[in-house]
Amino acid sequence: MLNSLRMPRRLIPGFFHHKKVVPFVFLAPFLTVFLIFKVYPVILAIIMSFQNFQGVKSQDWVGLSNYENVFELVRFSQALTNTTVYTIGTLLVLIPLPLVLAVLLDSGRVVASTVFRVLIFLPALTSLVVAGTVFRLILAKDGFLNLFLEGTLGLDRLRWLEVSELALPSLILIATWRWTGMNILYFNSGLVNIPQELYESAAIDGASPWKMFLSITLPMLRPTTFFVVVLSIIGGYQVFVEPFILYAGGAGPGDGGLTLALLIYRTAFTSFNFGTAAAMGVILALIIFVFSLIQFRFFGVLGRED
Amino acid sequence: MFAIFVCLAIIFIFPLYWMVISSLRPEGRIFVDAMEIIPSALSLDTYRRLFEEEPYLTWFINSITQTGGYALMGVFLCTTGGYALAKFRFRYRNLLFILILVSQMIPFHLLIVSLFLMIIQMGMAETYQGAIVPLAASPIGIFFMRQYMLAIDDEMLNAARVDGASEYQIFWHIVLPNARPAIATLLILFCIDYWNNLLWPLIVFRNPENFPLAVGIKRLIDQYRQQYDLTMAGSTLATVPVIILFFFLRRQIMEGLATTGTGVK
Secondary structure, three states: OHHHHOOOHHHOOHHHHOOOOHHHHHHHHHHHHHHHHHHHHHHHHHHHOOEEEOOOOOEEEOOOHHHHHHHHOHHHHHHHHHHHHHHHHHHHHHOHHHHHHHHHHHOOOOOOHHHHHHHHHHHHHOOHHHHHHHHHHHOOOOOHHHHHHHHOOOOOOOOOOOOHHHHHHHHHHHHHHHHHHHHHHHHHHHHHOOOHHHHHHHHHOOOOHHHHHHHHHHHHOHHHHHHHHHHHHHHHHOOOHHHHHHOOOOOOHHHOOOOHHHHHHHHHHOOOOHHHHHHHHHHHHHHHHHHHHHHHHHHOOOOOOO | OHHHHHHHHHHHHHHHHHHHHHHHOOOOOOOOOOOOOOOOOOOOHHHHHHHHHOOHHHHHHHHHHHHHHHHHHHHHHHHHHHHHHHHOOOOOHHHHHHHHHHHOOOOHHHHHHHHHHHHHHOOOOOOHHHHHHHHHOOHHHHHHHHHHHHOOOHHHHHHHHHOOOOHHHHHHHHHHHHOHHHHHHHHHHHHHHHHHOOHHHHHHOOOHHHOOHHHHHHHHHOOOOOOHHHHHHHHHHHHHHHHHHHHHOHHHHHHHHHHOOOOOO
8 A cells, every 4th residue: 555655755845744734734725715705704794884885995984873774774674574484484394394204204104215205305406596486487477386276276366476475485385395305304314313122112012103203203303303493594594595586686575575685685786785784794693693502502513413 | 105205296396397398388388388287389499599599508618617616626625624623633723623613604695795895806706716716615514524534544544654654645645535435425515506506606797708507597587578488498407417416426415415404505
């Protein structure tokens, strides 16, 4: 094996072989990009949230007035409410549904369970842009969903994309389509870790499958469930592409599809109000920070470290 | 039970099927024929128009170039950095590690204004570097590599050191070959990640000649006349490569995604 190692070592100057230097040589590429494009922009964004911009150049300090503006903005409270309702909505669907499906797929009672797992997972591979365009077509006034409701079920057509109240349900529908397979995957890795003996001894005691689900599966899945809940909250609060595509870069009828991330983008690149956009960014970051801390507190560093 | 899952699978696959079918309908028939779940008339005309009337081929090539550049750069940074974090002790290592993990929580929307100003000042607007470099230091990517590198046997590395191999020879000849599965997984995840990304390229590029696919498709659907046919054809062609990749590397992609959380971003 070591034959291949006999290379002239002095191609690289001696300094770089010094014991204290070596780790930093390996670290340098990542660290440079990380500090310039991740750490510095965070600091800059916080600074910008206290400044007022005329175009991209001249800026002056305005103290907390950006934040005051944000909280006085009707659209901001609407965006915050929408995003919160959306997040809760996705939790109500995207926890129980994938959990039950994962348990059923894992139970050995479904033939070809891998095929179903893969088919339900496929939407997670499509880009959110594609998810948005496809659902914009399906939810259109003369789109498939309405024709199906009308023609097959005899119901009235709904103006999915034109009524404020239907904006969040439409977004939750897209989320369900895109993330169910992914969450099944998470629950599945939780299920694999439940010791089989628990079920065996319960079976000897004559427990019904339903009883076993309630008294073994659910409690043993609690860490996984918690992990998925926190991930969904963090993801939910950052929802952007789906409404951005569904409403052609706007916010939907009556701002019904206006989310926090969408409002930040529009404040920055439609109104060119960088200071206010930065302040909104800081507020969004704080919301996410709180939920991430909960995750850290209960799960160690990243949830999956062992 | 089996029947329930068949129904579910049909529901989940249906939007993808609908995308393909809608892209194949003759011009102007997308809504008129919407009740024909199995279409009676098919046509490739939309695809011809997509390439003739729109710069779709340019977008596709841009996507391949940018995705390749991003994935290679990201994997290079995360592999070298992950190795340093896993196998060396140095000052501030733990502090740095925590900083990297905390940075994972930062929503990208906090950074869009500051990064936008930065790339303008650095003259990187409208360039591939501007689209790629700011995203390349992925916290979850370096975390993933570090976790994998931790499992590499220290005695093997030390034996090579005793034999007089330099640290860089060890990295090239021992660490890299051993980390190959992790590198492959990360490469695939980074590719899917950039291929599907909209927000940052949307901010960096104004000139349609530089768009990657996601931004191009966004442009197609928002033109003055909603061109659903072109959009569906464009969406189909953008999705096909990912699906093909998935069928060859299913295990790696599913396991990779399950361990990196919400994807690598």
